[in-house]
Amino acid sequence: MTGAARVCAALGDETRWRILELLGVAPASASGLADRLPISRQGVTQHLEVLRDVGLVTSRRDGRQVLYTVLGAELAALGRRLEEAGTAWDRSLAALKRAAEAPSEAGHRDG
Numbered sequence: 001m002t003g004a005a006r007v008c009a010a011l012g013d014e015t016r017w018r019i020l021e022l023l024g025v026a027p028a029s030a031s032g033l034a035d036r037l038p039i040s041r042q043g044v045t046q047h048l049e050v051l052r053d054v055g056l057v058t059s060r061r062d063g064r065q066v067l068y069t070v071l072g073a074e075l076a077a078l079g080r081r082l083e084e085a086g087t088a089w090d091r092s093l094a095a096l097k098r099a100a101e102a103p104s105e106a107g108h109r110d111g
Helices: 003-010 014-025 030-034 041-053 072-101
Strands: 057-062 065-070
Touching: 003 041, 003 072, 014 030, 014 041, 014 057, 014 065, 030 041, 030 065, 041 057
Parallel strands: none
Antiparallel strands: 057 065
């Protein structure tokens, strides 16, 4: 699986999206995130591990707790790839539409 595919797979979970949104506001510990989510601290920790494995979050020790921070570079790279794919699809669909709407050669032939 490519890096982009791994990131997309990690983002396929609503809880991980919500964790990224929360971390986008401010770094937080797993306990701090669990206080704001409907899952346990252990559940949050598992989601953070997935996000860390694909390069979307980083962690650092701050005294007795571990703080997590979102890393925007991987998300930005994924956004660029998705934008490029969308642009390519738009061009392909526009070409298909032009071809479908163009008068056919058979209709212009004199019998």
